Amino acid sequence: MMGDKALNVRKANSTAAAFPEEALRQVEGRARVRAYERFNVQQRLQHIVLFISFTLLAVTGLPIKYAETAWASRVAALFGGMDAMLYIHLFGASMMIAVAVNHLLYLLFGVIVGEFSTAMFPTPKDFKDLFDNIRYQLGLTDQEPKFGRYSYKEKFDYWAVFWGMFIMVGSGLVLWFPSIAVKYIPLWAIEAARVAHSDEAILAVAAIFIWHMYNVHFRPRVFPMSLVWWTGTMTEEEMEKEHPVELRQRKLQEGADGVPAYPERGSGEESPQAKV
Amino acid sequence: MVYRYNPAWPVPTYRPRARPAGIPGEEEVNSVGEMSSNLYRGLFVTLLLVPLLLSGGSGAAAGSTNDACLACHGQEGLKVQVDGKEVSLYVAPEEFQGSVHGSLDCTVCHKEIRGVPHENPSYGPEFSGALNESCGRCHADVVKEYESSIHGQGFKKGVDAASCTDCHGTHDIRPVDDPASLVYPQNIPKTCGSCHQGTPLKTYYASFHGKAVTLGSMQSATCADCHGAHDILAADTPGSRVSTERRPETCGSCHRKAEPSFAQGKVHLDPEAKDDPGAAAVYYTGKFFTWLTILTITALVLHIEIELYGEWRRNRKKDKNRKKEGGK
Numbered sequence: 173m174m175g176d177k178a179l180n181v182r183k184a185n186s187t188a189a190a191f192p193e194e195a196l197r198q199v200e201g202r203a204r205v206r207a208y209e210r211f212n213v214q215q216r217l218q219h220i221v222l223f224i225s226f227t228l229l230a231v232t233g234l235p236i237k238y239a240e241t242a243w244a245s246r247v248a249a250l251f252g253g254m255d256a257m258l259y260i261h262l263f264g265a266s267m268m269i270a271v272a273v274n275h276l277l278y279l280l281f282g283v284i285v286g287e288f289s290t291a292m293f294p295t296p297k298d299f300k301d302l303f304d305n306i307r308y309q310l311g312l313t314d315q316e317p318k319f320g321r322y323s324y325k326e327k328f329d330y331w332a333v334f335w336g337m338f339i340m341v342g343s344g345l346v347l348w349f350p351s352i353a354v355k356y357i358p359l360w361a362i363e364a365a366r367v368a369h370s371d372e373a374i375l376a377v378a379a380i381f382i383w384h385m386y387n388v389h390f391r392p393r394v395f396p397m398s399l400v401w402w403t404g405t406m407t408e409e410e411m412e413k414e415h416p417v418e419l420r421q422r423k424l425q426e427g428a429d430g431v432p433a434y435p436e437r438g439s440g441e442e443s444p445q446a447k448v
Numbered sequence: 449m450v451y452r453y454n455p456a457w458p459v460p461t462y463r464p465r466a467r468p469a470g471i472p473g474e475e476e477v478n479s480v481g482e483m484s485s486n487l488y489r490g491l492f493v494t495l496l497l498v499p500l501l502l503s504g505g506s507g508a509a510a511g512s513t514n515d516a517c518l519a520c521h522g523q524e525g526l527k528v529q530v531d532g533k534e535v536s537l538y539v540a541p542e543e544f545q546g547s548v549h550g551s552l553d554c555t556v557c558h559k560e561i562r563g564v565p566h567e568n569p570s571y572g573p574e575f576s577g578a579l580n581e582s583c584g585r586c587h588a589d590v591v592k593e594y595e596s597s598i599h600g601q602g603f604k605k606g607v608d609a610a611s612c613t614d615c616h617g618t619h620d621i622r623p624v625d626d627p628a629s630l631v632y633p634q635n636i637p638k639t640c641g642s643c644h645q646g647t648p649l650k651t652y653y654a655s656f657h658g659k660a661v662t663l664g665s666m667q668s669a670t671c672a673d674c675h676g677a678h679d680i681l682a683a684d685t686p687g688s689r690v691s692t693e694r695r696p697e698t699c700g701s702c703h704r705k706a707e708p709s710f711a712q713g714k715v716h717l718d719p720e721a722k723d724d725p726g727a728a729a730v731y732y733t734g735k736f737f738t739w740l741t742i743l744t745i746t747a748l749v750l751h752i753e754i755e756l757y758g759e760w761r762r763n764r765k766k767d768k769n770r771k772k773e774g775g776k
Contacts, residue, residue, distance in 0.1 A: 239659035254663035306751075309758025347656065351703045351710075359713030360726025364733040366656055367719070371737030375744060383748040392759050 207405035208422065214278060216404050221271040222333075228264035230377050232257045237370045265344055272337050291321040294331075298324035320417040325387060336376045343369040517554045530571045544619040557582040576611040577603070583612045593678040598685075615639055631677075634661060636670040644671075651716040667702075674698055690715075 211219070232251065235244035236258075251257035282288035301324045304317040322330070343365035346353040350362055388398045393413065400406060411419040520526060521539045528535055544550055555561055560570070560578055570578060580603070584591035594600040594612070602609030615631060622629040630639045637658065641649040652658040652671065660668035674690055681688035689698045695711040703710075714724055719731035 235663065236656070236659050239662040240653070245663060248663045254660050254665040255667050257663075258660070258665070306754055309754045309761075311758070311761055351699075351705050351707060354707050354709045358726065359710070359715065360717055360724070360729055363655070363717050363719075363726070364730045367730055367734045368737060371734060371741065375737065375741040378741065378745050379748065382745065383752070386752050391755070 206408045207403075208408065208411050208419070209405050210400050211404040213404070216401060218271055218275055218278070219401055221267060225264045225267035225271065226376075226380070229261060229268060230373070232261040232264060233373055234377070236261075237373065262348065265341075265348070268337075269341055272341060289321075292327055292330055294324075294327055298327060318416040319414065320421075321415065323414070329384065329387075332379060336372060339368060339372045340376070343372070514554050535571060539619050547617075547619055547621045548623055549619075549621060556585075559585075573603075573606070573608070573611075576613060579613055579618075580611050590678050597676075597678060597680045598682050599680060610643065614643070631672075633666060633670050634664060636672050637661060640671045647718045647721070648716050651718050669702060673702070 231247070235247040236254075238244045248254045248257050251260055279288065297320075301317040301319060304313070304315070305324075307313045308316050346357070346362055346365040347369060353362060353365075388394060388401070389396060391398075406414065408419065518539065518541050521537055522541045524538055526537045528537060549557070557579060559582055569575075580591060580594075591612070595604070599610045603611055617630045620628075624631055626632060627634065629635065637649065637652060653662065657669040661670055676689045679689075681691075683690045685691065686693065688694065692711045696708050699710040713726060717724060717727045717730055719727050719734060722728040722731050
């Protein structure tokens with residue numbers, strides 16, 4: 173069954189040469205809908221809960237930082253006053269803490285069942301990739317760096333959130349429960365935690381709205397939006413551009429096993445041209 | 449000459465006295481507050497009338513003397529020169545009538561006033577002292593508490609310390625739950641801050657308590673929640689709410705299970721001053737995160753710009769090639 177599909181793809185590619193450019197692109201687009209899973213349901217749900225809680229926390233938290241401004245009072249009024257807004261902030265915080273704990277348990281579970289992946293750990297190649305990418309973008313080389321399972325950008329995003337979570341949850345809990353915190357830390361540390369909470373929030377919001385929005389929405393290759401967060405999969409075409417090293421590894425793996433190791437999205441064989 | 453209020457005279461429009469900046473005037477008070485204050489005012493007047501009626505209805509004349517006072521003092525711009533300084537003697541009739549004391553005779557508080565023109569009128573601290581006594585005629589226990597406080601003791605010693613009217617206002621005193629009251633939670637920092645400026649006020653507004661109160665929280669601590677109101681004592685005085693002994697109890701009135709360690713260390717830390725190891729730690733925490741943000745975001749924006757430049761460069765190249773092929 174797998175062989176047939178692969179054959180169809182190959183046929184489409186070989187016959188497509190006769191088609192005009194636009195038709196060729198369509199054929200390839202439809203034929204190559206092999207879906208490669210990037211994020212499983214658990215990971216996608218974690219991302220969804222994370223961005224809902226993040227938005228809630230940013231919207232209810234920023235007015236507190238800028239309390240003296242007119243817009244801050246208007247936002248607070250929108251939530252039914254400062255006290256109500258703070259409770260919504262704490263609700264968002266509970267959500268974020270829950271998803272963080274869930275993620276750590278998920279990793280722990282991965283270790284236990286032996287499926288823990290070290291693909292997210294930084295390697296020397298990531299620094300080389302960064303350097304090569306800048307050279308490629310500036311036109312100093314024609315060789316685009318070839319990324320593996322996670323590019324250096326994705327690793328940066330993951331660890332930035334990891335760091336941010338430690339700072340925000342840590343300082344947030346100190347501010348939420350000062351009576352408990354003061355047992356272990358001096359009084360000035362509570363004020364330092366407030367400063368850290370309020371300043372790290374700006375870093376997080378700026379990083380998400382500038383860097384992350386660019387990477388997943390405004391980058392010409394994905395505009396208007398990369399759907400990986402929702403479907404969890406990438407097509408072969410996308411994989412070739414974004415994660416060629418991983419694609420090659422998977423194909424080798426498939427070749428060795430002789431069975432498709434990954435789920436399919438859409439159905440390539442329905443493409444009429446592909447059947448020619 | 450008979451001083452009588454002439455209804456034909458123009459009614460002065462409401463103009464707040466020199467209230468601390470930022471406190472809403474009557475026109476900004478929401479209708480709910482107004483309704484409840486009207487309700488209380490009505491109850492207050494009714495209750496006041498009970499003893500008057502029991503004592504034979506001598507209260508029937510109430511108000512008429514006020515009209516006589518307002519015949520002059522209701523005139524906008526009425527003022528005198530005292531020691532080279534201009535003192536306004538104007539009382540906005542509507543403002544006074546809308547205050548909690550609006551139904552009282554002027555002479556209930558200004559009991560020393562005799563004759564027209566008034567004999568030996570007092571100004572400044574002497575006048576405030578007389579008013580403190582007047583307040584004590586009805587609010588005896590409060591004034592007693594005040595007299596033992598740092599404000600009351602200072603006032604007695606001739607220091608320019610707060611008297612009743614400095615915190616509560618004069619002819620514009622409103623119920624404490626009225627957003628236009630000088631001692632409404634949101635207004636307390638402004639009222640206290642009209643004398644106590646500098647580090648305490650600045651650091652309060654920078655704190656979470658201050659920010660929450662600014663945004664309208666009714667739960668967060670104002671100045672009075674920690675320092676007290678009529679019983680304020682200097683922090684190093686035994687018995688002060690913010691003394692080392694009482695601080696856990698004071699914090700504990702809001703924060704459950706307040707620990708004795710709440711009393712260790714300074715509050716109202718000024719990070720800019722760095723006068724304390726704790727303040728310095730707060731200062732450098734802020735500096736660390738500020739620079740972390742500046743450097744990270746700069747690097748990320750630079751990376752985006754480089755990628756977009758690369759994209760633009762490659763597209764331009766592609767267009768050129770296409771044109772070349774088209775030209776052939």
